[in-house]
Amino acid sequence: MTARDFVEVSKPRIVVVLVITAVTSYLAATRFDATPSVAWDVDWFKLGFLTLAGALASMGASALNHYYDRDIDKVMERTAKRPIPAGRLSPKSVLAYGLGVSVLSVVIAWFTLNPMATGMIALGIFFYVIIYTAWLKRNNAWNIVIGGFAGSAASMAGWATVTGSMDLLGFLVGWLVFMWTPPHFWCLAIRAREEYASVRVPMLPVLIGNQKTASYILANTAILLPYSVGLYFLNPGPGLLYTIIAAISGSLMLIYHYKLTKNPTPEFAWKAYKVTAPYLVVIFVALAVDALFYYKIPI
């Protein structure tokens, strides 16, 4: 039992990207705050505790996911070397860690942020651990689509930290993560199809095959692209900088996913999966930087 194992069950790479979506949503929201004054009108106390609470929530939820999935993780090659199946951590210690860190994240958010931001953080944990991991993952082919709302919760928590509420734009910005989740995961699921079949987890490629799943991925990205660009036309909405970057990065991802329909192999699906996290970071960073230009160069 080492600290390194507790870091691993926290899924640190996912924590980093989730926190990026929360912090960038916070910065973007300052542009639309009721009393906009200067760019990135940052309350560093709140931004710091949003980062801490968001990271702890993601870490705790991921640890509980490791605890619940320890039986199938032992069977799948991709996950067999993880701390619980490999015997480096006991299930009980990961359960205690996951519960403790998850509760701590909500308590910190409650005393430092506001009720709406706290609610979104709690909803993210609930959707990931209960709705996705415990209920849908092993029972429903649309598991990651519905469970994908968990990922939106981090962005919405960041937005709500500024506004104290969940306005339309804040919700639609968070919805970008929901729309992004299917291509993100289904590309990986094509590569891991046999493994998911061996543990009877009904991921889409297990049920309809790689070719059809690739078509679903392309269709999803073909909707995500105009959705992400279309936010520009809201009033208020993001500016040109974000919109141009969303159009370019989304088009590049669409080309990748079109090629995947012509070559739905595990090897190409892995490449298509690896571009999804960078895409999400790029559009959310663009959304935050766009807010900065808004005050400097009113467009």
Ligand code: HEM
């Ligand atoms: C229900 C929703 C989601 C599912 C089913 C899912 C599934 C996965 C899986 C299975 C992996 C590979 C993990 C591994 O083998 O190490 C992964 C990696 C990853 N996921 Fe997701 N994910 C979801 C949502 C998210 C969200 C919301 C984010 C961040 C906002 C995210 C960010 C990442 C990152 C950064 C990686 C590592 C990518 C890399 O190694 O290049 N995922 N995801």
Ligand SMILES: CC(C)=CCC/C(C)=C/CC/C(C)=C/COP(=O)(O)OP(=O)(O)O
């Ligand atoms: C605000 C807040 C805390 C939100 C939480 C959102 C969150 C942590 C989303 C991540 C979802 C995810 C990585 C699912 C993969 O689980 P899996 O079981 O399919 O992946 P695995 O097989 O690699 O374990």
